[in-house]
Amino acid sequence: MAKKLPAAYAHPYAFDTRFKKSAVYFSMEFAIDQALKTYSGGLGFLAGSHMKSAHDLKQNLIGVGMLWKFGYYDQMRNADNSMMPQFREKMYSFLKDTGIRFQITIANKPVWVAAYFLDPTTFGTVPMFFLTTDTDGNDTWARQISYRLYDSDPAIKVMQCMVLGIGGAKFLDELGYDPDIYHLNEAHAVSSVFYMYQKLGKKEAVQKKFVFTTHTPEEAGNEKHDIHFLNDLSFFAGLKLDETRKITGISDNVFNHSLAALRLSHQANAVSKLHGEVSRQMWGWAKDICDITHVTNSQHKASWADADLEKAREKGDLKALEKRKKALKGQLFKTVADQAGKLFDPNVLTIVWARRFAGYKRPDLLTRDQERFDRIMRNKDLPIQFIWAGKPYPKDEGAIQTFNHLYYLSHLYPNMAVLTGYELALSKQLKEGSDVWLNTPVVTREASGTSGMTAAMNASLNFSTYDGWVCEFSRHGENSFIVPVASDHNRDGEDISNMLDMLENEILPLYYQRPKDWYKTVLTSMNEVGDFFNSDRMVAEYYEKVYK
Incomplete structure (x- = not known):
C-alpha cells in the first residue's frame, strides 16, 4: 500500500523532518470549531487541539472520526427552565463527500459506510475524515448508528465504536493508505486491532502499528462488555473467539476494551504525570501489557x-x-x-x-x-x-x-x-x-x-x-x-x-x-x-x- 495520501487529500505543507513518520489519529469526537458539532467535551477539545497543532508543526498525521447526524445534543430548557436535551439534524456544507463508500459487517449484516473530508485549509487542521452510516443503502437501524454521539443503547454504542475502529481501518485501505502508526485516542476504536490482525496475520505486526492513549481512571471510560455480546455484534472483525482470546489474553467472558488496547499496542500513554502514576498502578495486575508513559494534555x-x-x-x-x-x-x-x-x-x-x-x-x-x-x-x-x-x-x-x-x-x-x-x-x-x-x-x-x-x-x-x-x-x-x-x-x-x-x-x-x-x-x-x-x-x- 501507498505511504502517501492521494493528492486530493494531501497535507498542504512539506513535513518537518522530526515528524515524517506517518500516523493516523482515531477519536470518537473532535472539537475543531463551533460550526462542527462532533464532540461532547474534554476529550473532543483535546483532540481538536491535537489536529491544529499537528498542522502548525507540519506533522505527517491525519485524523479519523465520526460524523454525528445530531451531534452530541443541543442543551435547551423546558418551560420551567429545567434542562432539556434537543436532538437536531446538523448540516455541514464545508465537508466534502469523498465518494468512498464501503461495507463492514455489523451484527452479521453488511452496513454501508460513507466518508467525508475536512480540508486542512478550512479550520487549520491536518487532513481529517469523518465516517457515517447515514447513507443510501442502509436500513434505519444501520443509519442510526451515527446519529448520536455516545448513544445510550449499549449495542448501538458498540456499533459506533466498530464504525470508527473497523470502519476507520478499512477506510484507510479503501484510500490506499498505509500509515506507520495507528493512534487510538481512548479505546473506542479498539476493534481496528482485530481488522488489522486479519490483515497482517501476526500479533507482533499489530503491536508494531498501534499506540494507545488512555484518558481516564473512571470506570465509564474503561468499558467492559460480555465477550459473547460483542461477538454477536461482529466486533472482532470475523476473528473466531478462540483466536480473539489468544491475542488479547482475555480468558473469561468479560472483554475489557482498554486492556485489549494495552496488550495489542507497543506503547501507551496517560495524559498527565499524576495520571501516569495512577494508570501504572491501576493496571499493575495485568500481564503482557505495553509500557505506559505520560504525555500531559494541553490546548491550542x-x-x-x-x-x-x-x-x-x-x-x-x-x-x-x-x-x-x-x-x-x-x-x-x-x-x-x-x-x-x-x-x-x-x-x-x-x-x-x-x-x-x-x-x-x-x-x-x-x-x-x-x-x-x-x-x-x-x-x-x-x-x-x-x-x-x-x-x-x-x-x-x-x-x-x-x-x-x-x-x-x-x-x-x-x-x-x-x-x-x-x-x-x-x-x-x-x-x-x-x-x-x-x-x-x-x-x-x-x-x-x-x-x-x-x-x-x-x-x-x-x-x-x-x-x-x-x-x-x-x-x-x-x-x-x-x-x-x-x-x-x-x-x-x-x-x-x-x-x-x-x-x-x-x-x-x-x-x-x-x-x-x-x-x-x-x-x-x-x-x-x-x-x-x-x-x-x-x-x-x-x-x-x-x-x-
Whole structure:
C-alpha cells in the first residue's frame, strides 16, 4: 500500500523532518470549531487541539472520526427552565463527500459506510475524515448508528465504536493508505486491532502499528462488555473467539476494551504525570501489557488565547491586562443577561465552574455548605459573582438533577447564573470573562482536565483541588490557588471547608485589597501556562515518546 495520501487529500505543507513518520489519529469526537458539532467535551477539545497543532508543526498525521447526524445534543430548557436535551439534524456544507463508500459487517449484516473530508485549509487542521452510516443503502437501524454521539443503547454504542475502529481501518485501505502508526485516542476504536490482525496475520505486526492513549481512571471510560455480546455484534472483525482470546489474553467472558488496547499496542500513554502514576498502578495486575508513559494534555493556544490579553502579557502591562479583562467580562455578561436576565458587574470578582457535569467533578461542591455559601454571596464588602455551565450526559439523571438544582438555587441570587449551551464558543467566552476558574474534582479521578489551561491563557486564575494537570503547573499563591488534599474519611467536607476558607480569606481580599498583586499573579499564571501547556509541545512529545 501507498505511504502517501492521494493528492486530493494531501497535507498542504512539506513535513518537518522530526515528524515524517506517518500516523493516523482515531477519536470518537473532535472539537475543531463551533460550526462542527462532533464532540461532547474534554476529550473532543483535546483532540481538536491535537489536529491544529499537528498542522502548525507540519506533522505527517491525519485524523479519523465520526460524523454525528445530531451531534452530541443541543442543551435547551423546558418551560420551567429545567434542562432539556434537543436532538437536531446538523448540516455541514464545508465537508466534502469523498465518494468512498464501503461495507463492514455489523451484527452479521453488511452496513454501508460513507466518508467525508475536512480540508486542512478550512479550520487549520491536518487532513481529517469523518465516517457515517447515514447513507443510501442502509436500513434505519444501520443509519442510526451515527446519529448520536455516545448513544445510550449499549449495542448501538458498540456499533459506533466498530464504525470508527473497523470502519476507520478499512477506510484507510479503501484510500490506499498505509500509515506507520495507528493512534487510538481512548479505546473506542479498539476493534481496528482485530481488522488489522486479519490483515497482517501476526500479533507482533499489530503491536508494531498501534499506540494507545488512555484518558481516564473512571470506570465509564474503561468499558467492559460480555465477550459473547460483542461477538454477536461482529466486533472482532470475523476473528473466531478462540483466536480473539489468544491475542488479547482475555480468558473469561468479560472483554475489557482498554486492556485489549494495552496488550495489542507497543506503547501507551496517560495524559498527565499524576495520571501516569495512577494508570501504572491501576493496571499493575495485568500481564503482557505495553509500557505506559505520560504525555500531559494541553490546548491550542493560538485558538484559545485572546489576542489583546496576549499582547498585554508579552509587554508585562498590568493596566492593559486589567482593562482588557474587564472588557471581556462585559462581553460575557451580555450572554449572562440574555440567558439569565441578570446584570453582572465587570468590577466584581467573577468565578466560573464550566465543564462536563459528572458526579466526580462535584459541580455543586461549594453550595453544599448552604449557610457559608449564602453569606459569601450576600457579602456587600467583598462582592462575588458565580457562573456555572456544562453539559451532563443526556441520560445521567443525577448530573441533570445537579444542573437543575444549581439553576433553581440561582433564583435566590442576582449574582449567580447557570448557562446552557456549553460548547466551544461559550467555553472561550467564559474563560475570557472569568477572574477565577473553579475546579472541584475528587483527587486522582480527573486524569488531566484541560479547561483550566485555556482559562489561564486568558488571565483567569485557577482555583482547584490538587488533581490532573494542575499538579504540574500550580504553585499556590504564586500562579493559582490550590487546596490541600483531603483525607479519605471526610473528603467532601474538608474540600468544602478548605475552599470556602481560601475564597473568603485569600482570594477575595487579594482581588479587592491588593489589585496590583492580583494582576501580578495573573501575569505569572499566563507566562507559566504558555509553552508547556500549549498543544504544540504535546504533539511533538507524541512523536518523541509514543510514536517511536
